[in-house]
Amino acid sequence: MRAAISPTGYVPFPRGVQLLNNSLLNKGTAYSERERDALGLRGLLPPRIFTLEEQMARALGNFRRKTNDLERYIFLTTLQARNETLFYRLLLTHLEEMMPVIYTPTVGQACLEFGSIFRRPRGLWISIRERGRVRQVLGNWPMEDVRLVVVTDGERILGLGDLGALGMGIPIGKLSLYTACAGVHPSYCLPITLDVGCDNEQVLADPMYIGLRQRRVRGSKYDEFLEEFVGSVQALFPDCLIQFEDFGNHNAFALLERYRDRLCTFNDDIQGTASVALGGLLAALRLTGQSLATQRLLFYGAGEAGLGIAGLFVRAAVRRGIPEDEVRRACWFMDSKGLIVQSRAASLTPQKRPYAHAAEPVADLLSAVRMLRPTALIGVAGAGRAFTPEVLAAMAAANERPIVFALSNPTSKSECTAEEAYTATGGRAIFASGSPFGPVTLGGRTLVPGQGNNVYVFPGIGLGALASRASRVTDDMFLAASEVLASYTTEEELATGRVYPSLTKIRDVSVRIATAVAQIAWDSGLAREPRPDDVTGWIRRCLFEPEYYDYV
DSSP: OOOESSSOEEEEEOOOHHHHOOOOOOOOGOOOHHHHHHTTTTTTTOOOOOOOHHHHHHHHHHHHHHHHHHHHHHHHHHHHHHOHHHHHHHHHTHHHHHHHHSSTTTHHHHHHHHHHOSSSOSSSEEHHHHHOOOHHHTTTOOOOOOEOOOOOOOOEETBOOOGGGGGEEEEEHHHHHHHHHHOOOOGEEEEEEEOOOOOHHHHOTTTOOOOSSSOOTHHHHHHHHHHHHHHHHHHHOOTEEEOOOOHHHHHHHHHHHHTTTTEEEEEEEIIIHHHHHHHHHHHHEEEEEEEGGGGOOEEOSSHHHHHHHHHHHHHHHHHOOOOHHHHTTTTTEEEEEEOBGGGGGGOTTTTTTGGOOOSSOOHHHHHHHHOOOOSEEEEOOOOOOOOOOOHHHHHHHSSSSSSEEEEESSSOOOSSSSHHHHTTTTTTTTEESSSSOEEEEETTTTEEOOEHHHHHHGHHHHHHHHHHSSSSSOHHHHHHHHEEEEEEOOOOHHHTOOSSOGGGGGHHHHHHHHHHHHHHHHTOOOOSOOSSHHHHHHHHHHHOOOOOOOOO
């Protein structure tokens, strides 16, 4: 007996306990009487047969009985390891409730405690000790048709810093969202952590730490290891997209520049964050009635996220006919040393240098806001509560509708809360955040903050690249994703203060973004898949749906 476990291939069908231990095929108590006899399951399951809906009701009850979000996270990941169909049906049906648990912000705490809560391995850990035999290690993965790798080296996990091998929670979580939000079949997905050491003493001292107890390898040895990894993935999985996630600033920019024109890849912290932030900004301009040409952005933080947002903002404005040097002059940055100005140019990284403008040095954010009078204040530094009431009031003094994006994760690193932003600006702020915040009632009006979560963008980008078999992922694809995302926020949502659509629309958003991405791939000659007549309809027909199928 043979049955499909991936969209493109067949393997001998497992039986008995082996079948129950296969998370992609396991149906638990939902196997029919015929299946129980034919597949050697008789006696291995209780006699009553449950439907998927009944199993989901049980799982939802168990989820809601957990006393904290970390316990809920453990429950969901354990369910995923046991029965992926049930896990994804539950997640997709209750996405708004479970998204903060399976990913931001709970995934941050889960990564911090990953060694202590470790239950069962998922994905691949490839350490520097495997240098010279990375391809052999990749070959241990049981699926032959991998299409999507999310990989981290754990150096900059969210706003938490260097967590080493504990960062595996990020690739696992991202790929879960690819399946739930964009319908990418789970058999295509492979989470990977590259363990090159860790420079966090607290992590290394933890007796439950699961990674190498050594300092990070850097320089040529690191570069050669990454080159071996990328080459091995390409050799074994030639149709694979590689998404780099939560690398340190220097390596993130270097890896993107090294590989973006060689293979199908992107960095979500740089490009995905840029796309979702620009989408929120474009939606915010529908509220202010302004254009990109009149914006002045002040970024608090000059790392991957901030520089990525600025770069895509410049590209979007240039597309609208605004001179590039003029747009760059509208983007200002503050880093750990204060406002980035021309007098600091010699000591700046190449990525920061284009944004060093003529101005007097300013050390603190409040002074910078008062001097520059930005239309939008964007927090991407992981500096919790940096947007003080005084800073927010200064934004309100400079703008009728100040745009305040506190995008740092997890919640403890958010630059301000929604309530703080609304209160300090008299409810006039257009607010979005990286972590979720609940509605705020102020002056008899209920304001609903938007969450600038990358999940609005990266699943659709990946889906479009896979659907077209794109050889590259381009900046134009991320720009198109921003514009699609901005168009999905309704007038009713904007009226409540939201600049992002409800997560209940996420699959439709992902399909529309995927369509735009795939069209760009075909139009630019980067697609290796023949273009169908109805791109959107074809993509929808390819989506993984979490349903049970009869095996006999």
